[in-house]
Amino acid sequence: MYAETSHQNPEGKCADLAFRLAVYEAGHALTARALNLHILSVRMLPRPPVLSSDKTFNNNDWGSFIEALEIRVIELFGGQIAEETACSCNTCGIGDIARVDELSRLIAGLKGEEDAEAVMFELEDIALKIFAKPEYKDAIIPIATFLAERVEAGEELIKGADLEAELDKYVPRAPKETWTKKLFSFGRK
Numbered sequence: 001m002y003a004e005t006s007h008q009n010p011e012g013k014c015a016d017l018a019f020r021l022a023v024y025e026a027g028h029a030l031t032a033r034a035l036n037l038h039i040l041s042v043r044m045l046p047r048p049p050v051l052s053s054d055k056t057f058n059n060n061d062w063g064s065f066i067e068a069l070e071i072r073v074i075e076l077f078g079g080q081i082a083e084e085t086a087c088s089c090n091t092c093g094i095g096d097i098a099r100v101d102e103l104s105r106l107i108a109g110l111k112g113e114e115d116a117e118a119v120m121f122e123l124e125d126i127a128l129k130i131f132a133k134p135e136y137k138d139a140i141i142p143i144a145t146f147l148a149e150r151v152e153a154g155e156e157l158i159k160g161a162d163l164e165a166e167l168d169k170y171v172p173r174a175p176k177e178t179w180t181k182k183l184f185s186f187g188r189k
Contacts, residue, residue, distance in 0.1 A: 009089075010087040010091075014086065014087035018148065020089070020092055021092050022044070023086045025042055025044060025079065025144070026082055026139075026140050026146075026147060027079040028042070029042060030078065030082065030136050030140065030143060031078030031079075031127060033167050035074065036173065036174050036176070039167075041160050042147070042160070042163055043158075044150075044151050044155075062110060069103050069106060069107050072103060073104060073107070076099055077124050078127050079092065079093045080093045080096055081127055081131045085140060086140045101116070104117070104120035104123070107119050135171050142166075143163075143167065146163075150162075
């Protein structure tokens with residue numbers, strides 16, 4: 001599982017908890033972008049953004065429900081990975097592992113799988129692969145800076161369209177896949 005760092009004394013901009021929160025939220029936003037999801041809004045609290053996937057289940061079936069849960073787990077990992085990558089700590093999402101564990105157990109149960117940890121590790125690997133890509137790793141600080149500046153300007157709820165426009169500068173949205181290509185691939189080959 002994603003290793004908790006022993007160095008919890010971040011330096012530079014990351015010494016500021018508010019900036020670390022922006023880094024953490026940038027991780028969620030970048031994860032959503034990598035998964036080709038639309039961001040509706042981001043509230044500057046330690047939680048993932050509101051996504052279009054949260055609002056609907058395709059065809060109202062269990063598969064789309066499980067997909068929404070898997071997306072949430074990947075996003076939770078994304079916030080932690082971004083904070084670890086940019087700030088060498090993970091302090092903002094301290095409750096995420098409990099949520100990831102709970103959701104992984106639920107996903108495993110719904111899929112009829114016995115090993116919830118295997119589900120968790122598979123979803124963590126997807127999040128790690130996102131931030132292994134240089135364009136995503138390099139976008140963490142600029143996106144965090146954008147979010148931090150919005151908060152400093154008095155916004156706690158950042159509109160998804162504004163954040164999407166900023167993301168476009170660093171990690172353009174992937175072309176839409178047809179439903180036959182998507183089939184919940186998340187880049188798996």
